[in-house]
Amino acid sequence: MQKRNNLIKKDNIPIAFAGRNVGLLGYSFVWVGIAVIIATFALGGDGVQDMKLGWVLLACLLANIVLGAFISITGDIGIEHGINFPVYMRAPFGVIGSYIPMLIRAVLGAFWFGIQTYFGALAINYIFMNFFGFDNWLFWYIVFTIAQVINTAFGFKAIERFSSIAAPCIIIISVWMYFRLEGVASAAGNNVWNTVLGSESSGFVWNTFIILFFVNMAFWSTAASDSQNLTRYVKTQQFEKSWFKRNKNTLLGHLVALPLTQSAMIVIGGVAMIAVNNWNPVEAIQSTASGIILIVLLVMVVFAQWSTNAASNLLTPATVFAEVFPKIGYVGGVILTAIVGSVIQPWALMEVLTDFLNVMSSVYSAIVGILFSDYYLLRKRRLNIPELYKKNGQFAYAHGWNLAGIISLILGMAVASVFSSYAFLVGFVVSFIAYYFLAKKWWFIKYKQAEIEENYPDRLLGVTNGTDWVLNEEQNAIVPSFNRNRTTLDKKGIGSSITPHHIEDV
Structure with missing residues (x-):
């Protein structure tokens, strides 16, 4: 009997072409849900202290478009090969070294889960306190946690279904919220687009604009590293050889849904600050609405936290914990994420949110720089997938460690922490350059990589070459499965996809 390979788990096996069932609209709704978080409102509230709301909006919009491009670039790994973040990390860090970036991601994801669940619990508690006299936010925190865990435990399709319900509600209620708060500000004689609360400046401060830009990027720097x-x-x-056509179903979510939704939340936070001197919509709503309207608005807050947590702050850490602790599985990973996020009580750190975001950004920007360098420049999108699932294979390196990746991560984080206001840019550039030269000139000379040594063969592509990566249970290994059909060409030579009919192991 062959010894069990704990690098292979049912939750980390590549998803085959035929098994990908989330479309453009569903994926975009997921990103609408992800982008609505309470902490985002704080950025708008802070921004209008020094700048007019229009400049605050522009900084956010530009930052999230740029970030959306990063997310799309790294997301091609999931599109092309069907693998997740923990599995890919074995390439630039090694089968053991990959635990470092993975655990960092898991703990920070749990941190955000705790914050989001706390704000959702406050909204639920206010509803029951106001209408039924029951006041116990901790009770509702536990109930809300259990509900989110159950939803996420059913997998990404369940998350998508919930987002398809939550996203339209969030959009409609957010629009109403804006006009309600804008009306309150106008009644007090304040034009929300011309008011600067903390100064008599012309309404634009370059330093504030730049800080807002990079802090906004820090919010979803996590997704830029693990969008797979x-x-x-x-x-x-x-x-499909065209990168844009291959990734077209994700681009709307990354480049439109994320920037527009995040920007809308920034605007609402700024308007709330101008209207009632409080960026927190949970509290702002309580002072501007009552009755059934108040309930509807607070339910929107709950939906917003839930949709973000399920897709971003539970799913990814759960896959990581399941990777690091194989016996607990994905469902156990979801539960462990919720426990960690609750025990550390991250809501106590809201007062230092901006500083925390800069630290977080230095970590993830360094990972993104390494990932971009490894996947696009060094391997040219080819990846020896079967070896990622072998303890003593190509990615074992030196006792499981890729020192080029570890050194580059430390360098990127260290330099970014010095230039904390520009953490994402600095961390990305430093780690990108460091990894490229350390791997190319040193590590990959010592530890040969098939992608490079074989001059980037198409057999190491995924969907572009019609290749799925599947589990062969007899061999206890991941092997290629090849679809022998090819695309048809129209008169302009543009390929159209054919549903696979005949797939066989090779």
């Missing part, structure tokens, strides 16, 4: 966890479920085309 989501994109691997998205429908795509086989044999």
Whole structure:
């Protein structure tokens, strides 16, 4: 009997082309849900202290478009090969070294889960306190946690279904919220687009603009490193060489849904600050609405926290914990994430949110720089997938460690922490350059990589080459499965996908 390979688990096996069932609209709704978080409102509230709301909005919009591009670039790993974040990390860090970036991601994801669940619990508690006299936010925190854990435990499709319900509600209620708060500000004689609360400046402060830009990028720098966890479920085309066509079902979510939703939340936070001197919509809503309207608005707050947590702050850490602690599995990983996020009580750190975001950004920007360098420049999108699942294979390196990746991560984080206001940019550039030269000139000379040594063969592509990566239970290994159909060409030579009919192991 062959010895069990604990690098292979049912939750980390590549998702085959035929198994990807999330479409463009469903994926975009997921991103609408992800982008609505209470902490975002704080950025708008802080921004209008020094600048007019229009400049605050522009800083946020530009930052999230740039970040959306990063998310799309790294998301191609999931589209092309169907693998998740923990599995890919074995390439730039090694099968053992990958635990470092993975655990960092898991703990920070749990941190955000705790914050989001806390704000959702406050909203639920206010509803029951106001209408039924029951006041116990901790009780509702536990109930809300259990509900989110159950939803996320059913997998990404369940998350998508919930987001499809939550996202339209969030959009409609957010629009109403804006006009309600804008009306309150106008009644007090304040034009929300011309008011600067903390100064008599012309309404634009370069330093504030830049800080807001990079802090906004820090919010979703996590997704820029691990977007494969989501994109691997998205429908795509086989044999499609165009990067844009292959990733078209994710681009609307990354480049439109995320920037517009995040920007809308920033605006609402700024308007709330101008209207009632409080960026927190849970508290702002309580002072501007009553009755059934208040209930509806607070339910929106709950939906917002739930949709973000399920797709971003539970799913990814759960996959990581399941990778590090194989016996607990994905469901156990979801539960462990919720426990960690609750025990550390992250809501106590809201007063230092901006500083925390800069630290977080230095970590993830360094990972993104390494990932970009490894996947696009050094391997040219080819990846020896079967070796990622072998303890003593190509990615074992030196006792499981890729020192080029570890050194680059430390360098990127260290330099970014010095230039904390520009953490994402600095961390990305430093780690990107460091990893490229350390790997190319040193590590990959010592530890040969098939992608490079074989001059980037198409057999190491995924959907572009019609290749799925599947589990062969007899061999206890991941092996390629090849679809022998090819795309048809129209008169302009543009490929159209064909649903696979005949797939066989090779």
